[in-house]
Amino acid sequence: MTAAVDRFHLRFELARNPDDLEQDLREWIVKAKAIRHRGIIDFTYTLANWLRPIANFAHERLTNAATEGLSNVIRYVKRISYGLPKFEHLRLRVLAQAM
Numbered sequence: 001m002t003a004a005v006d007r008f009h010l011r012f013e014l015a016r017n018p019d020d021l022e023q024d025l026r027e028w029i030v031k032a033k034a035i036r037h038r039g040i041i042d043f044t045y046t047l048a049n050w051l052r053p054i055a056n057f058a059h060e061r062l063t064n065a066a067t068e069g070l071s072n073v074i075r076y077v078k079r080i081s082y083g084l085p086k087f088e089h090l091r092l093r094v095l096a097q098a099m
Helices: 003-014 018-034 038-049 051-062 064-081 089-097
Strands: none
Touching: 003 018, 018 038, 018 051, 038 051, 064 089
């Protein structure tokens, strides 16, 4: 990685709390927009829109990945189980697949 990317990632490691990280990222966004590169500008808009959730994740390191994974399992089982006569059969397939 480049030094600039490393410095950006370091912000997440050094932040003491979400509020500090959020403020630091707001300052970074102002500087990044001055570069006037289309990709960076798009990234700054996304970062600004999701700033609070990103700052919270960086501090707590919690995601909803388990919920998303289970949701994907349920969708997959529903798709391959089309036409099952009883909900209980679908329920059992989901439970078996999720274990």
